[in-house]
Amino acid sequence: MKTSILFVAFLLFITTAFSQANYSPETLEKIKEVENTITGNVILNDERPSTIIERMAKYKVKGISIAVIHDYKIAWAKGYGWADEAEKRPVTTETLFEPGSISKTLNAVGILKLAQDKKVDLYADVNTYLTSWKFPYDSLSKGKKITLAQLLSHNAGLSVHGFPGHNIKAQLPMVLEVLEGKSPAVTPAVRSVFEPDLKYQYSGGGTTISQVLLTDVTKQSYDTWMYENVLKPIGMVNSTYAQPLTKQKQRLAASGYYRDGLPVLNKFHAYPEQAAAGLWMTPSDLCNYVIDMQLAHKGKPSKVLNPEMVKLHLTPYHNGPTGMGTFIDDLSGAKYFQHSAGNDGFCGFFYASLDEGYGLVVFLNSEDGQLLSEIINSVAKAYNWKNFYREPQRKNSPAITISNDVLKTYEGIYVYENSWAAVAKKENDYYFHADNLDVKMHFTTPTRFFNTEFSAVKEFIKDTKGNSMGYTRTVNGKEYPKAIKVTNLDTLKLESNVFGDIGWYLFENKRYTEAISYFKRGLQLYPKDYTMLMNMAHVYLFNKEYKNAIAIYKAHLKDTIAPGNSWENQMQNDLIYFKEHHFDTQPFDKVFAELKIKKPMGY
Numbered sequence: 001m002k003t004s005i006l007f008v009a010f011l012l013f014i015t016t017a018f019s020q021a022n023y024s025p026e027t028l029e030k031i032k033e034v035e036n037t038i039t040g041n042v043i044l045n046d047e048r049p050s051t052i053i054e055r056m057a058k059y060k061v062k063g064i065s066i067a068v069i070h071d072y073k074i075a076w077a078k079g080y081g082w083a084d085e086a087e088k089r090p091v092t093t094e095t096l097f098e099p100g101s102i103s104k105t106l107n108a109v110g111i112l113k114l115a116q117d118k119k120v121d122l123y124a125d126v127n128t129y130l131t132s133w134k135f136p137y138d139s140l141s142k143g144k145k146i147t148l149a150q151l152l153s154h155n156a157g158l159s160v161h162g163f164p165g166h167n168i169k170a171q172l173p174m175v176l177e178v179l180e181g182k183s184p185a186v187t188p189a190v191r192s193v194f195e196p197d198l199k200y201q202y203s204g205g206g207t208t209i210s211q212v213l214l215t216d217v218t219k220q221s222y223d224t225w226m227y228e229n230v231l232k233p234i235g236m237v238n239s240t241y242a243q244p245l246t247k248q249k250q251r252l253a254a255s256g257y258y259r260d261g262l263p264v265l266n267k268f269h270a271y272p273e274q275a276a277a278g279l280w281m282t283p284s285d286l287c288n289y290v291i292d293m294q295l296a297h298k299g300k301p302s303k304v305l306n307p308e309m310v311k312l313h314l315t316p317y318h319n320g321p322t323g324m325g326t327f328i329d330d331l332s333g334a335k336y337f338q339h340s341a342g343n344d345g346f347c348g349f350f351y352a353s354l355d356e357g358y359g360l361v362v363f364l365n366s367e368d369g370q371l372l373s374e375i376i377n378s379v380a381k382a383y384n385w386k387n388f389y390r391e392p393q394r395k396n397s398p399a400i401t402i403s404n405d406v407l408k409t410y411e412g413i414y415v416y417e418n419s420w421a422a423v424a425k426k427e428n429d430y431y432f433h434a435d436n437l438d439v440k441m442h443f444t445t446p447t448r449f450f451n452t453e454f455s456a457v458k459e460f461i462k463d464t465k466g467n468s469m470g471y472t473r474t475v476n477g478k479e480y481p482k483a484i485k486v487t488n489l490d491t492l493k494l495e496s497n498v499f500g501d502i503g504w505y506l507f508e509n510k511r512y513t514e515a516i517s518y519f520k521r522g523l524q525l526y527p528k529d530y531t532m533l534m535n536m537a538h539v540y541l542f543n544k545e546y547k548n549a550i551a552i553y554k555a556h557l558k559d560t561i562a563p564g565n566s567w568e569n570q571m572q573n574d575l576i577y578f579k580e581h582h583f584d585t586q587p588f589d590k591v592f593a594e595l596k597i598k599k600p601m602g603y
Contacts, residue, residue, distance in 0.1 A: 499525075
């Protein structure tokens with residue numbers, strides 16, 4: 001507790017010491033209101049709202065940068081915490097972040113500019129303009145052609161949701177290798193999964209096709225053309241699509257941190273998938289884009305796009321969730337445009353009114369994005385955003401003490417509606433685990449509890465001997481299917497990804513024997529799931545069962561995990577993951593030597 005208090009106090013000091021601008025008393029009051037009314041969905045008992053610094057400590061967030069738009073202007077911008085904790089370098093309004101998928105929004109502006117200039121037709125086959133590479137149509141596309149309009153709105157029916165990034169000291173794949181899924185790329189080939197224009201499916205792979213198309217059409221490097229034709233004219237003069245980041249810009253760059261607070265290896269990753277994830281920017285820079293679009297939607301001239309292209313950018317495509325480059329929200333008649341983002345060690349969000357001149361950009365150098373929604377909600381309250389603010393629910397959490405003997409009976413894996421949760425002891429306390437979060441259980445009776453992070457109230461169901469059999473799930477008085485405690489793996493039937501997720505959770509918590517049991521059961525039902533098989537081999541290796549691990553590695557060395565992704569390539573990718581996430585990778589030295597597999601460059 002003492003360490004946490006000191007951390008909060010020190011963050012408060014550096015945030016105050018490095019405040020970046022002088023504002024009017026009215027604006028300073030607004031800043032204070034935002035900073036001191038941060039809450040989650042639930043407030044316990046008589047607790048006051050938290051400060052932004054307190055929430056940073058709670059979520060292990062090192063640094064935040066915020067810019068708020070009011071009346072079509074940047075009302076204020078401010079940095080909090082560390083851009084780099086080890087260097088003791090604070091976040092300022094000039095600190096560059098690499099939050100990820102917001103890159104797609106500005107990429108869309110670039111493609112729309114090409115269409116505006118009659119260089120491309122948004123509704124023509126993309127292969128009309130691709131010269132360095134052609135999309136390989138197959139039977140899944142059912143004879144239909146993919147267009148730029150579909151790529152920008154995620155309606156092209158393509159694979160590869162997103163990209164994990166690459167060690168800046170390792171060999172980076174060329175963008176065509178990314179599209180083909182060839183080493184050193186770490187994602188599968190970008191291909192059709194169903195026919196285009198059938199439905200929405202997010203695809204960073206599709207965005208990467210548009211990147212290649214832009215360079216083929218313009219005959220310029222992607223980052224150069226985008227800066228000169230989009231970023232610079234729209235006012236994002238400090239931003240860049242350069243990948244990897246130049247030495248000069250690196251001095252301004254925030255370093256990334258994982259959810260547990262550990263740093264990304266070599267500070268941040270490089271993304272040759274520039275259009276999908278590679279834009280380095282500041283919140284203030286991005287606000288200039290937001291304001292330009294808000295004014296253009298109001299009828300003022302945009303600095304880049306004509307009215308027709310602005311409308312395509314800010315109007316749902318085929319009545320879906322996206323325009324060409326943005327997500328469109330209708331909150332009971334109040335319309336907003338937005339895009340979230342997440343890269344290794346970073347996350348971010350912009351959210352802005354379509355019809356009014358207010359909005360927000362917030363970036364974190366952390367993968368834990370829970371604080372994003374809390375900050376947006378606080379800003380929405382302070383500035384009275386239409387139909388946006390969500391009042392937190394205040395709940396009573398009685399001071400009930402549950403003995404460890406009783407809590408131990410609740411330990412285990414629970415399954416429901418092809419999903420799962422766990423109750424486990426961690427750091428001398430018991431936690432509820434779901435959706436990659438370990439959260440506290442607030443008991444209102446010896447069997448009933450709630451979590452501030454989730455909406456369901458749960459109550460354990462016990463047998464006559466007092467052992468947990470499962471728990472009920474109730475949301476606002478409505479009962480949902482019960483969660484059943486797993487007691488017999490031999491009869492358990494789940495989808496393969498659920499077995500894989502449970503096994504990986506147990507593995508990450510060093511419960512190796514249990515992890516192997518779940519992987520074994522999963523492989524009984526899905527023997528061709530080579531990803532699960534490889535993960536089981538990894539668990540054997542970390543559990544010092546080298547004989548079992550190497551037997552699996554050897555037997556499947558020539559197998560294919562997925563089209564374009566060999567067993568050997570996946571082992572290299574997994575080594576990268578373990579190294580990046582600070583696992584002890586020494587056991588892999590012997591494996592790679594025995595199998596004669598070359599280690600990835602930089603690892």
